[in-house]
């Protein structure tokens with residue numbers, strides 16, 4: 465007499481995968497992740513800037529801070545990382561509707577949202593925002609380890625050290641960016657890769673500058689605070705204890721906008737046009753310098769000064785508005801070595 469087969473009370477793998485695929489199709493993704501079998505999640509297109517600067521992780525331990533749907537954690541695993549931890553908490557725990565209602569109340573009252581409320585006011589115990597990560601992890605049969613915690617307050621000794629730390633799209637959310645980089649340094653064994661929103665200020669590349677956003681000027685998000693220029697990003701990483709910092713990649717800078725000719729007497733118009741042209745060609749020159757990588761540090765972490773910033777009109781006082789270069793938002797990636 466043969467032994468009875470155990471009763472199957474779970475669906476066969478193929479049915480289960482079909483069901484997973486259906487839920488994956490329905491989910492609202494942040495990341496676009498290629499899960500194989502022709503299934504690609506419908507999130508933002510992948511960042512060519514991150515792809516260009518993605519480090520060699522084969523055989524290394526990797527921590528992905530601010531993992532969200534986990535695209536870069538899964539990529540590290542696929543690239544042969546020995547161990548991958550995906551850390552997040554904010555977006556995984558966020559009550560989006562509650563936060564949106566609060567923002568609308570603040571806008572109606574003409575006040576800015578409170579920083580503490582943005583950070584902690586709308587976090588739930590449940591993890592609705594981790595659904596995408598969990599679905600992708602299951603579909604990929606991945607071993608990536610999710611950790612739910614706030615990188616800024618958690619016990620870093622318990623988290624441990626990782627050969628490579630990915631810090632993509634998080635720095636500009638930090639009210640204390642230097643403090644965040646110091647914590648990043650504590651958990652980095654070899655290399656931290658920092659991708660961030662940044663500002664390019666034509667003619668001021670050699671100055672270490674950071675733009676502060678009191679409201680939602682950056683990407684229409686009240687939770688975005690600071691965007692550094694390249695020199696400031698290098699300088700902050702060095703101040704946080706990284707020994708060598710390289711700017712590895714950046715998104716293309718938009719071409720400077722042509723200015724409309726101003727109204728007024730013809731001489732004023734001509735000199736305005738000359739100023740605009742000078743500003744545009746400075747923009748073109750510095751965009752060229754950036755794309756040729758000529759903004760690299762002279763010595764590790766040290767920026768050479770090349771002359772003075774854009775000329776200001778004579779006569780003292782505030783520069784003429786037409787002579788002031790406007791900060792241009794773009795994205796930067798730095799490799800910070802321990």
Ligand SMILES: C[S@@+](CC[C@H](N)C(=O)[O-])C[C@H]1O[C@@H](n2cnc3c(N)ncnc32)[C@H](O)[C@@H]1O
Pocket residue numbers: 529530531532551552553554555556613614615616631632633634637
């Ligand atoms: C703009 S998203 C970037 C997602 C992903 N790293 C990428 O580059 O595509 C920022 C992420 O950082 C997370 N984050 C923000 N502050 C954090 C903190 N203090 N600790 C852990 N994660 C945080 C957010 O929850 C969110 O998932």
